[in-house]
Amino acid sequence: MSSPRSPCRRATRLTAKGRLYLALALGLLLLAAVLENFRPLALTVPLALMAGFSGLLHPKVEVRVEREVERSRVVAGERVRVKLRVRSSAPALAEVRDRVSRGSVVRGSSGALALLGGGVELEYEALLERRGVCELGPARVVLGDPLRLWEEEWVCGEAVEVYALPKLQAARGVGLGASYTGVWPGEVLSRRSGRGYEFYGVREYARGDELRRVNWKATARLGRLMVNERVEERVTxxxxxxxxxxxxxxxxxxxxxxxxxxxxxxxxxxxxxxxxxxxxxxxxxxxxxxxxxxxxxxxxxxxxxxxxxxxxxxxxxxxxxxxxxxxxxxxxxxxxxxxxxxxxxxxxxxxxxxxxxxxxxxxxxxxxxxxxxxxxxxxxxxxxxxxxxxxxxxxxxxxxxxxxxxxxxxxxxxxxxxxxxxxx
Amino acid sequence: MKRRLATALVALAWLALSAALSLGAPPPVALASLLSPIPLAVAAATGLRPLVALAFAAQLPALVLASLRGSLLLSALAMLAALYLAEVADLLARSARLPDLGYVREAAKRVSAVAALSLAVTAGATAASEQLAPPLDPRVAIALLLALALLALHWARGEGG
Incomplete structure (x- = not known):
């Protein structure tokens, strides 16, 4: 089953490394001020230039994500195969991660570092060991400048719920004692005669009764043809x-x-x-x-x-x-x-x-x-x-x-x- | 195999830089600088990115000392080299835990392009600043650069929304 293409939500932020660059530059400025010596300022030049050129080399792109999930209902202990296709409008370096809320990824990987362009496909299998609801997605695509001083996070697609259903076991032979029964045939003894297995009573033969139901002992005793009646088994x-x-x-x-x-x-x-x-x-x-x-x-x-x-x-x-x-x-x-x-x-x-x-x-x-x-x-x-x-x-x-x-x-x-x- | 080779090359280059910066430096500064390749190599191999910052922090006193004592141009170039090697180590660390689908090679090219552009401008700028330096009041220079840094911070916050 494929999830429909839904618009991506975008957020831009300064990374921890970007903050470190700024802190380093400010620290060098303060050091120069404290020492009353401008020589440490020379160290801020390559810092500022690296940050500046890195920002200039970051292209503006649009990202689209499609997810295909093999099935949405599995039994606990089974695997689900997921395919994620990521496309961008221009070549861009990105970190792609698909969210798997429970279970573990046993084949392939739900994340990758990729060069987006024509399209990148991630395929993985998630093992859902226990019963529960596993949310797959949304996918996170993180783009940034070459030095990753700041990054643009795209959160794409809606989460797809995969139900890991409980394992089944033998449950026959429990037996029901309900006396309320419905109209359909089933396995519960009703208080009516009909076609069942349990003995209900004996009555006189009526036209249409099967010969195999004739009770020969009762017939011999009473002198007229008698048949067995069974308890009707119905649903409850x-x-x-x-x-x-x-x-x-x-x-x-x-x-x-x-x-x-x-x-x-x-x-x-x-x-x-x-x-x-x-x-x-x-x-x-x-x-x-x-x-x-x-x-x-x-x-x-x-x-x-x-x-x-x-x-x-x-x-x-x-x-x-x-x-x-x-x-x-x-x-x-x-x-x-x-x-x-x-x-x-x-x-x-x-x-x-x-x-x-x-x-x-x-x-x-x-x-x-x-x-x-x-x-x-x-x-x-x-x-x-x-x-x-x-x-x-x-x-x-x-x-x-x-x-x-x-x-x-x-x-x-x-x-x-x-x-x-x-x-x- | 390629990752290990790249990690070894980065660690060796960093060690060479440390050795050059440690010459004539006081023992504590020299020791910190010479030990800094270790966290750098560990970060590149295992993916623990904060260790790259630790390695750079250990190298920083030697860089500052080099700028105070030696040529401005050489100290700026040393800083550029340290930044470039740290960026390559950070790239290797980022790719340690996730599969690489053409990312590392392209990212390395872009980081190298940024470093090359920075090298060209750094060499020109520091050479020019050495000419200009005597008439320029250091306090004025500091104030201008502080204003530039605050502008950069304001821009970065704006980008982050």
Whole structure:
């Protein structure tokens, strides 16, 4: 994708070397005045002449920059190829630098010293190791006189955003316990008979029923043709809430790693649920809070992945606002509520427990203390386990170690529970 | 390979200049001057540009002493030589960390052109000033040059916006 040609902003300034030249000239003048001897003034002559002739040899030019970025969406760990073309109206010496806000340049260089004229092309590859948003550009072209006593900086083009999306992992086998279902076929058991896999009941044969559905035992017992009915499997709505408010308890790098794991899990769940035809929404709690109403399809998946790419840990908005105010607004009653949170404080667990009567709640808790030693971490882990046990009485809780497969942890957590209100 | 050769040539030329300026100079001045090629060579090789300024600052006392004791013309030419070698070292330092797409060769030509023009005018100007020097009051000369420097500063600020 090419960025359109946009006008360049120009600024001229004296460089540090230019200031040194001036300071040296003034220093020699002062020295001559102090010594009352004009002989040191002879040293200012070549200084002034070099500066003067250098200024005269600087041409007036106009600069244009075009950038071509291979793609604007990559998965974390992939590379993006960038081509930068710089042209000027006359030959000029320039330093060209393209801004890469995150990641690292692994092939080629994003900067160069070049003789501009017909056109100069820079090609490089940026590796985006972590998920996030990388801004490429704007490009800076610095022209100047031959001695670089002053320089003209051209800032050209707008920044192009490249999203490094979270890596995906296996998310099948989690199971949904929602009792609210939509009209489209899906994977969630509804309360209707239809074409599914789970047994629903037996009824008398009606014209058009398939012969393979005949229940011969019931037929023999009752003396009339009986067929099996299956539970209709349909789609449901799901809201995924990702909690990235993790300040204070963990060191900075580990918080980043944990949030990456949460984003990856949320992305994988969203992909799996959307592929099954469900509507999926998203609520993020982090440096920037964001929410997406449940919807179908590819566009919704892209919006979710881009939102997760932007997720950063930070001072969160109160979680009860997200849970109590937004959830009823975004999610139909008895639909699926999935919370991804490390469960580091009781307030979070209480807020989630309040939703259990109205929704089918699934909590997937990445364990931030897995493999750690130290009395302080053990105490925190004990507190976390106690919160999980309390929460486990009202909803399904999956204790997950980031890096291990989710389906295995989900199987240990047992079958999905429908909402308490629906069970009654 | 070319960079290393250029760095070595610049360092040798600077050393030769230092040796010439150190003749008859007091020991501290001579020592500073003779040690100044080291930061210059390091700057050209590694890209640490502030070391070029350090090398020039170490050379400056010897230059000032040469202007006070010796011929005006020779001291002006020595200053020009020091400026030219420092500019070449600065150019090499700038190109140490970024790929060069025809920049260094063209920049070296332009710096050399500036130095050559300056050499021609310096030789003429200092020779003429030696003729004029006796009737000219040094304080008047200093005041005129100070005014010129302040004008240059004002112009530079104006360019910077």
């Amino acid at each position: 709505d799901a809201l995924i809430v990702v909690d990235a408010g993790l300040l204070g308890l963990l060191p900075g790098e580990e918080v980043e790693g944990l949030v990456d794991a949460e984003a990856s899990l949320a992305a994988s769940l969203a992909l799996h649920l959307l592929r099954s035809g469900n509507r999926v929404g998203l609520v993020l709690r982090g440096r920037e809070s964001l929410w997406l109403r449940p919807a179908f399809g590819r566009r919704q998946l892209e919006a979710i992945l881009c939102a997760l790419a932007r997720l950063e840990p930070g001072e969160p908005a109160p979680l009860d606002y997200a849970l109590n105010m937004l959830t009823p607004y975004l999610l139909k009653p008895n639909a699926e509520f999935i919370a991804i949170t490390p469960l580091l404080d009781a307030y979070v667990a209480e807020s989630i427990a309040q939703l259990a009567p109205r929704y089918s709640v699934l909590v997937i808790s990445p364990n931030p203390f897995a493999g750690r030693r130290g009395a302080a971490y053990r105490m925190l882990e004990v507190e976390r386990n106690s919160l999980m046990v309390k929460l486990g009485r009202v909803c399904r809780v999956v204790d997950w170690s980031p890096g291990s497969p989710l389906p295995r942890a989900a199987r240990r957590a047992g079958r999905p529970k429908p909402p308490r209100g629906a069970r009654a």
